[in-house]
Amino acid sequence: MFVLAAASRPRSWYIGVRLINMDNNKIVIPSGAQFIIEELAKHGHVAYVVGGCVRDSVLGRNPADWDITTDALPEEVKAIFPVTIDTGIEHGTVTVRIKHVSYEVTTYRIDGDYEDGRHPKDVTFTRSLEEDLKRRDFTINAMAYNDTDGLVDLFGGLEDLKAGVVRAVGNPTERFSEDALRMLRALRFSAQLGFEIEKETFAAIRTLAPTLAKVSAERIQVEVLKLICSDHPERMEQVAMSGLSAVFFPEWDAMLSCKQATVHHCYDVGHHTIVVMQGVPATKTLRLAALLHDVAKPLSKKTDKKGLDHFVGHPSLGAEMAKEIMRRWKLDNATIDEVCRLVRYHDERPELTPRNARRLVHRIGVDYMENLLVLQHADVLGQSDFQREEKLERIELLRSLYHQMLEEEACLQIRDLKVNGQDAMAMGIPKGPQIGEVLEYLLQQVIEEPARNEREYLMGVLEQWKNSEANR
Secondary structure, three states: OOEEOHHHOOOEEEEOOEEEEOHHHOOOOOHHHHHHHHHHHHOOOOEEEEOHHHHHHHOOOOOOOOEEEEOOOHHHHHHHOOOEEEEEHHHOEEEEEEOOEEEEEEEOEEEOOOOOOOOOOOEEEOOOHHHHHHOOOEHHHOEEEEOOOEEEEOOOHHHHHHHOEEOEOOOHHHHHHHOOHHHHHHHHHHHHHOOEEOHHHHHHHHHHHHHHHHOOHHHHHHHHHHHHOOOOHHHHHHHHHHOOHHHHOHHHHHHHOOOOOOOOOOOOHHHHHHHHHHOOOOOHHHHHHHHHOOOOHHHHOEEOOOOOEEOOOHHHHHHHHHHHHHHHOOOOHHHHHHHHHHHHHOOOOOOOOHHHHHHHHHHHOHHHHHHHHHHHHHHHHOOOOOOHHHHHHHHHHHHHHHHHHHHOOOOOOHHHOOOOHHHHHHOOOOOOHHHHHHHHHHHHHHHHOHHHOOHHHHHHHHHHHHHHHHOO
16 A cells, blocks of 8 residues: 655656646645535545546646545435435445536445446445555556545556556456456557556456457447547557457458558558548547548459559448448447548549539538548648649648638538529429429539529529429
8 A cells, every 4th residue: 555645745757758747745626526525524534536637637637527535425425415416326426516516426335246347236335445446447547635645546556657557456357357448448548648558458458358349339439539539549559459449440450451552652551540640630520530531441452463552432432331330339420421521532633623622612511621621631641752742732722722712602502592492482393302402403503603693593593494394
């Protein structure tokens, strides 16, 4: 057991380029969490902030949430605070509301057997902080703190933070057998913090990787998004090395083993993808689009007689595969739609005239064009040097044409037309699918020649449409 008292702790530590900062020899706890700790103490209990908030505070980061652990039973917590919510009371967790902010307060507990590899069959409440901390996933998440006792570190979490290591608490096989998602969480923390995974911990992940199949797609999705949106999306390579991606993303394994014998590329598909992910902003949509933009290359690859590889049709096939993968991960429809559009059009290279640029913007959608340009730019930087400058100049020309359209308020969507569905129905075109068809036809006319977006002209086209339909 190691307890570092607040008064004896040095002001800061250096971990390579990482600064661990403890201003005034203490963690600054938010007033709401501090109030909960003090109120529990007044009623004869002990409480600490615990887990990720302690880790992040020691690393000089701003914690997103402040969780509290205590020897008080759930009913005792509820009796002390006037506003509580039974968040997970069967597992000892009560949410306490202080000035409209929620804090999860959990009783020290010992977990029972994990029969499904996801949840303990039962829990036993305990008065021992050590018993509570030893059930946690990693040493860096198994530290507790209050102003009275200082930093409570029973399993070497502080040393692992200083060394930049993700290590399971106790026996890694036991920890991962309790909850298989912890294996993917290890990779996610590695990516978010820039840490390495301790040798025995990684060996246990490789052994138990198939058990990730017990975990729901929704829980896997959360960890994957946090990983690829971190500062180190390249840790997706370790996801494959661990055997985890074979369970939820086998397409990734195929990408990493797909060579590209072409003058345009210097990496295999997987490592090219990693460079592209590193080259786009860390938003969910762009990182997913970067991850999936070449997902169909292993299936579309053809090698000619000269030994050169070709990937004809991979964007359209990739959009279909991306949709299936994201549905498998239970992503929302809006994200799926935008990512699939970006995958579908990431390799579009029309002759750059204003008309062709308008056509492309219409196909992908005005709202998605800027992200397409960002993805295309990163895609080029992830390729070989062959014609790189020409490719980048072409993207900048397309960007210039697009921005010119925006400045000129060009008509690129049906809602920008000088006529609408009401005009079409007033002309006698029946309500229903025909309205959408005729408006799309008008939009195509305007995209070809922007000057046509005049009400008089468009009403004349509507008249012609109605007459032609009547004569069929």
